[in-house]
Amino acid sequence: MFNKLQPRLGIQAKRKPLPYRYFQTVINDGRPDILFHWHPELELTYVQEGTARYHIDNDFFNGETGDIILVRPNGMHSIHPINGETHVIETFQFHLDMIGSSVGDQVTNRYLQPLQDSTYKFLPCIKPDMPGYDALKDCLFLIFSLSKEEDRHFELLLKAKLHEFLYLLYYHRYVIRKYTDDIHRKNEKIRELVAYINNNYHQSLTIDFLADFIGYSKTHFMAIFKQHTGSSCTEFIIQVRLNKACELLVNSSKSIVEIANEIGFNNLSNFNRQFKQYYDMTPSHYRKQYTKTKESRSLISSNTSNN
Template sequence: MRAFCEKVITPTDASWRYHKYLMPYLPFSWHYHPEYEICLTLNSKGMRHIGDHIEEYGELDLVFVGPNLPHTWQSEANQDGSEQIVYVAQIPVKWLDKLARDHKELQGLLPMLARSLKGIKYSKECAIEAKALFEAMDNAGATQRLFLLLDLLDKMQHDSEQVTLSTPMFAFGKQMEQDNGKLNQVIEFIYQHYTDNLYADQLAELAHMSTNHFHRYFKQRTECTLTEFINRLRIGKACKLLVTSSSPISVISDQCGFNNVSNFNRRFLAFKGCTPRKFRQQLINHNLIN
């Protein structure tokens, strides 16, 4: 599951790209690009993948994706046949970084821009405000769209409920290749094989390190242990299967690479705060209510 690099074309009359997508469903399209991206997804529910973070999403999903952070949303067609809406603002890094640095009024954006390397999810209230701004962009000229973008960034900056999503170094591109080439290779291998049996000495050899050095290096660069990183991916896949399939818990445990159901239940509880069975039941109850 290797991410591809998307080429973003900026319009000739603007410094950044705005687009509104109307789609019957959102296909899995694992990609990255060197631009910042603000993405608002409406009338859609499915699974959101941001770096190593995998989570169910629903209506009014507002996320800020940093440069070279791989991402995709995935959904099925709506039962009523209605179109799913995705608003996107893709912003060149040099332009936005310079704008924020050079203007005192915008320097408060800098910490959020740095955190976007992990991906940031915003509250429903912030997403509602973003919806109004994106809708206004639809009929606005280039100058007015710029003012609306700055307003949107300001509202995102002040959202007290924003949360980061991925581990910090899960990114592609030149910076990753220069500073973390060894880690880049290892993470890609993990992402392709995380449901298999993976061993630290195997990955250390891939990075041309001793096993002890590799453990320290991995923890320093990703802010989590190798086991935590792999289990995060496995639990993310489990959440997806619990949402999209009726397979027994034991089958999902095997599909996600856990050696037994007890271990799966324990790891799931540690990451999600409930057991897999309760997680699925909560979704069923939520769907019945809605």
């Protein structure tokens, strides 16, 4: 969940012969809530419909219809629904090695490597009224189209268009220098902590322990964590646990008590209260609603295969 974004309910992905992925994400009724994660691929996204709350590195903003959203390689990012609003996006992920040179030419060294090693980052959101938007949108749509249709020799044009897209970003000054050394060190510490929480959410995680884990005082830790993630550490741990609870409710036959204990809630009433507050329904209702959705999709898939 935090090391590499995987297809999940509401996301349709298709693997390609080249090292890239194109997929569409549909957020409905507050699902999926895509928590903080990162991956080595660069990510290009277009918002087809609706609004959601984005957090990319230290930037927080609402992604709206028509926006182009950019995530640098290994950039920490998350997407959160707003009041159950539908949010539909198209995304293209690729590693810069796909368009770089193995001999380390000037283009690779000057433009690609600084993005891959986090010397540079992107302005995260390009709005329709910003310079170069139309050219960027046209280029991005052609990238989407090429990756979906896979016509003869499409790989050659796809690579050319990816170079063109990066050229437009540099030309319109949407690529900027990233961090001072101090901010970079803080970012790496938070990244390490997020990975730890993801792997140990079922344990008792206190603020004192986590602050000590990354070598900060409790007060400094709480301030830095909220600055980097947009939520308190306690809220973030609850989000991770509830996200795991959703997976178990739909994909396992475990009782709600078992699930609550497995994800780190020792008190069932607290689990039920937190779940209802976050998803606006009880765990039982959630299981009934989304298991039925899953079964309907499986039935449709089975009928399609038989035909």
